[in-house]
Amino acid sequence: MIxxxxxxxxxxxxxxxxxxxxxxxxxxxFGIIGPNGSGKSTLCKLISGVVGMDQGEIRLDGKLLTRYxxxxxxxxxxxxxxxxxxxxxxxVREVLEMGRFPYQNWLGEEALDPTxxxxxxxxxxxLSELEQRSLDHLSGGEKQRVALGKALVQKPMVLLLDEPTTxxxxxxxxxxxxxxxxxxxTTQVTVVAVLHDLNLASLYCDxxxxxxxxxxxxxxxxxxxxRSSLIEDVYGTRPIVLxxxxxxxxxxxxxxxx
Amino acid sequence: MKRRLAAWGGVGIATLLLSxxxxxxMGAASLPLSQVWLILLxxxxxxxxxxxxxxxxxxxxIVMKVRFPRVVLAILVGASLSLAGAGFxxxxxxxxxxxxxxxxxxxxxxxxxxxxxxGLQIAFxxxxxxxxxAFLTGLxxxxxxxxxANTQGKIQTETLLLSGVVVQxxxxxxxxxxxxxxxxxxxxxxxxxxxxxxxxGWAFSxxxxxxxxxxxxxxxxxxxxxxxxxxxxxxxxxxxxxxxxTKLIVLVxxxxxxxxxxxxxxxxxxxxxxxxxxxxxxxxxxYRLLLPMATIFGGIYVLWAxxxxxxxxxxxxxxxxxxxxxLGAPFFAYLLRKRKQQxxx
Numbered sequence: 051m052i053x054x055x056x057x058x059x060x061x062x063x064x065x066x067x068x069x070x071x072x073x074x075x076x077x078x079x080f081g082i083i084g085p086n087g088s089g090k091s092t093l094c095k096l097i098s099g100v101v102g103m104d105q106g107e108i109r110l111d112g113k114l115l116t117r118y119x120x121x122x123x124x125x126x127x128x129x130x131x132x133x134x135x136x137x138x139x140x141x142v143r144e145v146l147e148m149g150r151f152p153y154q155n156w157l158g159e160e161a162l163d164p165t166x167x168x169x170x171x172x173x174x175x176x177l178s179e180l181e182q183r184s185l186d187h188l189s190g191g192e193k194q195r196v197a198l199g200k201a202l203v204q205k206p207m208v209l210l211l212d213e214p215t216t217x218x219x220x221x222x223x224x225x226x227x228x229x230x231x232x233x234x235x236t237t238q239v240t241v242v243a244v245l246h247d248l249n250l251a252s253l254y255c256d257x258x259x260x261x262x263x264x265x266x267x268x269x270x271x272x273x274x275x276x277r278s279s280l281i282e283d284v285y286g287t288r289p290i291v292l293x294x295x296x297x298x299x300x301x302x303x304x305x306x307x308x
Numbered sequence: 309m310k311r312r313l314a315a316w317g318g319v320g321i322a323t324l325l326l327s328x329x330x331x332x333x334m335g336a337a338s339l340p341l342s343q344v345w346l347i348l349l350x351x352x353x354x355x356x357x358x359x360x361x362x363x364x365x366x367x368x369x370i371v372m373k374v375r376f377p378r379v380v381l382a383i384l385v386g387a388s389l390s391l392a393g394a395g396f397x398x399x400x401x402x403x404x405x406x407x408x409x410x411x412x413x414x415x416x417x418x419x420x421x422x423x424x425x426x427g428l429q430i431a432f433x434x435x436x437x438x439x440x441x442a443f444l445t446g447l448x449x450x451x452x453x454x455x456x457a458n459t460q461g462k463i464q465t466e467t468l469l470l471s472g473v474v475v476q477x478x479x480x481x482x483x484x485x486x487x488x489x490x491x492x493x494x495x496x497x498x499x500x501x502x503x504x505x506x507x508x509g510w511a512f513s514x515x516x517x518x519x520x521x522x523x524x525x526x527x528x529x530x531x532x533x534x535x536x537x538x539x540x541x542x543x544x545x546x547x548x549x550x551x552x553x554t555k556l557i558v559l560v561x562x563x564x565x566x567x568x569x570x571x572x573x574x575x576x577x578x579x580x581x582x583x584x585x586x587x588x589x590x591x592x593x594x595y596r597l598l599l600p601m602a603t604i605f606g607g608i609y610v611l612w613a614x615x616x617x618x619x620x621x622x623x624x625x626x627x628x629x630x631x632x633x634x635l636g637a638p639f640f641a642y643l644l645r646k647r648k649q650q651x652x653x
Contacts (some may be wrong), residue, residue, distance in 0.1 A: 100545050124548030131542065138538045139593040148536055152548035158532050158596070204547070 051076045051208060051240045052097070056106035059092055066092045067264045070106070074257075076207075077238045079231065081245055081255030083275075085285050088261040090244045094212045097242065098129045111207065124152035128206035132216045134197030137186035142177055142196050143168070145185060149203030168203055175199045175229060191222035198226060202233060209234075211243035215250065223247070227254050252276055252299045260284060276300040313597055320604035324383070327608050331615045332375045336622060339367055347371045377510050381572070382614040382628075383607035384516045385505065386579055388523065388569040390606020393580020394587075394599055395527050395562035398534035399555050401541075402465045404643060406580035407566035410468075411475035413577065415449025416442035416563075416570040417501060418479050418486075424497050425486045435515055443567035449475055450563050500574045502627030505614050512572045519568035524603060526561045530554060531595040538593060576610065576629045578636020583609050585643065 057070035067089045074080040084090050095101040097108060099115055108115040110126055118126065128149075135145065146168050153160045172178055175195050185193060194214065201209060209230065215223040231254060234241055245251040251258055252272040260267040260275050262284045268275060281302065282288040289302040329348070333339045343363050350359045351372070393406040407413045419441040422428075433440055456471035457463045487497050533554045536544040545551050569576070584602040591597050613631045620626055 098546060100542060120545070120550050121548035124546065129546040134543070136538075136540060139588075140535070140538065144594065145539070148532075148539070148547065151532060151536060154532070156529060 051078070051111060052080075052242065053109040054097075054106070057093075057096065057103055057108070058105035059089075059096060059101075059103050065264055067096070070261075070266050072259055072266070072269050074240055074242060076240055077234070079234060079241045079243070079254055079256045081243050081251040081258040082261065083245055083248060083251050083258055084261030084267075087263075088284075089264040090261055091212060093261070094129075094210060094242075094244050098127065098210055099123050121152045124204060126206060127208040127210060128201035128204040129210045129212065130194075130198055130201045130214045132213045133190075134200075134214075135185055135193045139184050139186060141182055141184050142180045142188070142199075143172070143182065145196055146171065146177075146199050146203050149200040152204060164203070167205070171199050171202050174233070175202075190217050191219070191225075194218060194222065194226060195229075198229065206239060208240045208242065211241065211245075213244050213246050216246060223250060230254075248276060248281070249301050252301060253294070253297060272299050276302060278302075309594070309596060312591070313600070316591055316597060316601055317604070320601055320608075324604055324608055324611075327611050328379055328383075331379055331611055332371055334615060334619055335370070335375060337366075337370060339370065343367060344371060348376070377513065378505050378614070379611060380510075381505050381513050381516070382611045384513055384520055385569045385573045385576065386583075386610025386613075387603045387607040388516065388520050388565040389576060389579040390583040390609070391520070391523055391527060391580075391599065391603045392562040392565040392569075393606075394584040394595070394602040395534075395558050395565075396580065397584055398537055398595055398598075399558040399562075400463065400468065401537060402468060403585065404465060404469055404581065404640070406578065407562070407570075408575065408577035408579075409472045409476075409581065409640070410450060411453045411472045411479065412446045412450050412563050412566045413570050413575050414476045414479040414483070416446035416567040417575055418449075418482050419443075419445030419567075420571045421483050421486045421497050421501065424500065425490050435511065438571040439515060439519065439568045442571040443564050446563045446567040446570070447560065449479060450559060499627070502574055502629045505573055505628055506618070506625060516568055516572055519565060520603075523561050523565040524600070527558065528596070528599050530558055531599055534558070534595040534599075535593075538595075574627075574629060576613075577633045578640060579606055579610055579632055581643075582636050582639050585639075 052074040054073065055071050057067055058065065059067040070093065082090050082093060092101070096103050097115075099118070102116075110118065115123070147164070150160060150164045153164070172181060175198065177195065177199060180188065180192060180196070185196070188196065194217070198214070211230070215226060218226065227250065230241060233239065243251075243255065245255075255272060257269060258272055258275040259269045260280070267284060268280065276291055278288055278291045281291075287304070287307070289304050291300050291302050293299070294301045329341060329344050332348075333341050333344045346359055347363060347368050348371070349355050350361070389407055396405040396407065396410060397403055420438050423438055423441055428437070453468070453471045453475050454463070456474065457468040459467065483497075483501065487501075490497065533544065533549045536547050536549050537554070541551050583606045584598065587598055587601045587605055591601060610628070610632070613635065614628050617626045617628045617631045
């Protein structure tokens with residue numbers, strides 16, 4: 051679904067990403083992790099097409115990213131950001147309808163009535179009670195759910211998550227990730243998620259890419275990536291890695307220093 | 309959405325028609341409302357034979373030669389400025405942006421006074437030359453304001469306002485300089501600059517109308533993009549909006565509207581600030597509704613401001629710009645306070 055090869059990006063002659071190479075297959079849940087400043091967000095911006103690359107290429111569904119028009123790309127790929135929605139006066143339902151923008155002609159019409167789709171997503175995300183509330187009266191967790199809803203209304207083939215759980219408490223974090231995973235199961239959407247939380251990455255991702263100082267350290271399954279020696283090399287702290295008693299996936303525990 | 313547009317549109321147009329008739333009836337010679345209605349209806353094609361002439365010839369002269377053209381011009385100027393303000397606010401995501409605070413109105417004024425000073429108003433392009441030159445100088449000052457306000461690719465509300473003030477002060481001094489250069493033209497420039505709609509006749513409305521129609525069509529076609537802008541530029545890009553292209557087109561269109569209005573009526577401040585804000589309060593943030601409604605209510609607002617301008621100290625006229633600034637500046641202060649209390653709005 052996504053092929054990235056030989057990717058380079060610099061800001062003011064300082065390289066932020068070098069030699070990035072990976073591919074993600076259809077329906078995969080692909081994680082990108084790395085410490086602050088490792089280039090995760092830049093990689094995310096390159097894949098979403100809002101920032102251009104210096105060298106290398108990204109292909110989406112076999113076609114070069116740069117060959118997509120803005121609207122074509124928005125039909126192909128939706129993005130959920132850290133802090134997705136500002137406190138403006140739009141109603142929740144109106145915001146979800148905005149997700150149909152890439153399908154509309156210049157008069158704001160589209161071939162098929164999107165109402166059933168929007169109703170389905172409102173139901174799935176439990177937004178029925180909020181539907182007629184305006185964004186400036188929602189909590190952070192509720193807003194993030196609306197933002198996810200808007201991304202799903204876009205009916206993308208690829209869902210790109212840029213640290214979507216940063217400002218959420220643990221309950222909302224799990225809720226959001228569960229929604230994404232169940233949506234993925236029903237629609238075969240490909241998910242690429244930049245995550246800060248290594249335990250969360252381990253629980254949800256099929257494969258993980260680890261970045262360090264703009265270079266890719268390793269790509270592999272959670273078991274291959276979440277090893278205490280590798281984490282110490284990259285993050286500069288040595289955690290204890292344990293197996294999750296229920297999910298049988300690696301989980302890390304931090305150790306206080308000195 | 310369409311139903312809300314129809315409902316509010318109906319309210320807007322009804323208010324507009326009522327305002328026109330009431331305003332026309334007011335003046336040194338007061339005319340009864342019913343008479344104004346009949347005189348106006350009488351002008352409609354095919355209506356003349358159904359409505360017997362029951363009014364004195366002088367009344368028709370006052371309505372058709374003096375008051376009606378002025379009322380129409382006031383509406384067009386107000387509509388253009390208000391629409392321009394809504395456009396600036398949408399694309400800059402800044403509730404305090406307007407043709408006046410952005411320095412665009414002053415920029416347009418420099419070009420227009422230059423032509424007035426050298427008596428070139430109708431050189432080059434006939435009656436179109438003042439709006440065109442005002443557009444170019446307005447665009448140039450917008451560019452300077454944006455450059456000044458831009459720090460590392462970001463434009464903050466406060467910085468933008470400060471840049472607007474600086475550029476405005478500089479351009480204002482240029483205009484004053486031109487005023488002092490001219491001896492016989494002094495009154496003409498000053499009177500025009502303070503904003504006035506008296507004795508402008510129909511010709512000016514014909515010049516302004518096409519600008520307003522083009523501006524309205526272009527901006528309304530970008531209404532959904534402006535809605536997405538409200539969620540943030542990055543969000544808009546992710547949803548398939550050409551952010552830079554949209555910004556450029558909306559800014560240029562809003563500047564064109566401003567320049568056309570300024571070149572006809574001088575600087576009438578704060579219209580583009582007050583009206584879109586009130587419309588937003590009443591009808592919500594959706595630009596598909598906001599843009600047409602700001603246009604209609606902008607027309608109504610300036611119509612009443614101009615009526616005040618000619619009635620308050622009658623027979624002396626207060627410059628229209630003085631009236632709108634008197635109403636608008638406190639409103640601006642109120643918005644600024646409210647924004648501060650909310651933190652980052």
